[in-house]
Amino acid sequence: MSEFDPVAFLERAVPVASNEDVAEMRELLVETLASHGVEPTVDDAGNTLASKGDDDPERHLVFNTHIDTVSPHVPFERRDGRGDGDDSDDVIRGRGSCDAKGPLAAILAAFFAVEPADGARVTVAVTPDEEVLSTGADALDLDADLYIVGEPTGLDVCTAAKGRFQGTLRLSGVASHAAEPASGVNAVFALEQALTAIRSFDDGRDEHPQLGAATLTPTTVEGGESTNQVPAECRLVLDRRSVPPETAEEFRSSLESAVRDAVPDDVGVEFSLTDRPTPFLEAFATDDDHELVQTVAAASRRAGGSGDVRPFTAATEASYFSPAPVVVFGPGVLADDHGAVAHAEREYVRTDAVRRAATALTDAATELVGDT
Incomplete structure (x- = not known):
């Protein structure tokens, strides 16, 4: 040999x-x-x-x-x-x-x-x-x-x-004619409050002794179907670089709750992790x-x-x-x-x-x- x-x-x-x-x-x-x-x-x-x-x-x-x-x-x-x-x-x-x-x-x-x-x-x-x-x-x-x-x-x-999670935040409103914006619920307007919640999401959290702070980064955004219509949906993709002990499900739940608290009550909020057949790299x-x-x-x-x-x-x-x-x-x-x-x-x-x-x-x- x-x-x-x-x-x-x-x-x-x-x-x-x-x-x-x-x-x-x-x-x-x-x-x-x-x-x-x-x-x-x-x-x-x-x-x-x-x-x-x-x-x-x-x-x-x-x-x-x-x-x-x-x-x-x-x-x-x-x-x-x-x-x-x-x-x-x-x-x-x-x-x-x-x-x-x-x-x-x-x-x-x-x-x-x-x-x-x-x-x-x-x-x-x-x-x-x-x-x-x-x-x-x-x-x-x-x-x-x-x-x-x-x-x-x-x-x-x-x-x-650090781990890496990815998910899509969906903000839902009610479509209406852009000439009568008050008759609808503008999902894109709600993005302003959602982004404020995202920027402050990690405020007050302790840094990990080896890895430092977790990060949360908006990466892509889509919204609206027509240029003369109040948009009924806005979608924002988020990249999370996690530190222990945060799990993917803990991140999903806490992010959705933080955005729910930040946007108007008439705006729907759903945050779902990207579908994949295996667990995220935590x-x-x-x-x-x-x-x-x-x-x-x-x-x-x-x-x-x-x-x-x-x-x-x-x-x-x-x-x-x-x-x-x-x-x-x-x-x-x-x-x-x-x-x-x-x-x-x-x-x-x-x-x-x-x-x-x-x-x-x-x-x-x-x-x-x-x-x-």
């Missing part, structure tokens, strides 16, 4: 388009696991799962990341700067290089390297639909003690992230002092990373595993000094960062569940 090289795997993985269909990428993943002595399974939701160690463990560590990417596919490119002695210039470019095939490569290296101790188990769980609806993560039933989610964090250890937070956090942070520093502990700036499937202890960690960055990296035409990951992430995850996993 050949030794696993995370950069060589990444060179194979990035050219495989997985923005519209993950089947070919999943086939590569299954083949890679099998070729290194681990027989994976693919469940009905398309998750790829593989485990080593005790079937009834006292401690179970799960590595998770995803294989889907956003459209359009960006071709693979390898720029090798090692010839001039600057290893930091050795980069792999292309869609998924940092989000999240670079983290996947580091996770696989750690998974293959760690030998679970007696009473311990390590699992890799790779989802197919993180960028859209998280149908894979929603179907997972792992019941583990510790989770490490692979995303581009620049080798920082991320212990929290906020999560793991105590910075938890063993998982401190172990991964120390391993990152030993491997040449920062080991800094901070929140993650994007929503992740880590929320599906909380309230169990979970951290987000991996090579690559969402953005650099020149602009967006993940989900962008210039997406890249540094090969030295992939190797350092692999070393850090191997070290951390060995300490947490390994036979030392």
Whole structure:
């Protein structure tokens, strides 16, 4: 059995388009696991799962990341700067290089390297639909003690992230001729009071110690059917970036109540969350002092990373595993000094960062569940 090289795997993985269909990428993943002595399974939701160690463990560590990417596919490119002695210039470019095939490569290296101790188990769980609806993560039933989610964090250890909810506020009135506005109820007029309630919605709420304040942002608005008619309906879409302990339903109920109190009694108010087949990515937070956090942070520093502990700036499937202890960690960055990296035409990951992430995850996993 050949030794696993995370950069060589990444060179194979990035050219495989997985923005519209993950089947070919999943086939590569299954083949890679099998070729290194681990027989994976693919469940009905398309998750790829593989485990080593005790079937009834006292401690179970799960590595998770995803294989889907956003459209359009960006071709693979390898720029090798090692010839001039600057290893930091050795980069792999292309869609998924940092989000999240670079983290996947580091996770696989750690998974293959760690030998679970007696009473311990390590699992890799790779989802197919993180960028859209998280149908894979929603179907997972792992019941583990510790989770490490692979995303581009620049080798920082991320212990929290805001959630993202979306919904539509509907204000309803009564249509009438615009020449006789008093004979109707103007739903667009009520938008003024609704927006006032939205601006003040979080007034007086305590900020989260790791994530700061929640945000509430109106994003699109529609209203009225005819230019000579008092509008009977106005619709406003809202984007909510939540912090613990707020849930999607708590947000929906409290927002609707706040707007109801603000608008005239003759205006109808309904706020509904966007319909989706899976739960929203809610906020999560793991105590910075938890063993998982401190172990991964120390391993990152030993491997040449920062080991800094901070929140993650994007929503992740880590929320599906909380309230169990979970951290987000991996090579690559969402953005650099020149602009967006993940989900962008210039997406890249540094090969030295992939190797350092692999070393850090191997070290951390060995300490947490390994036979030392």
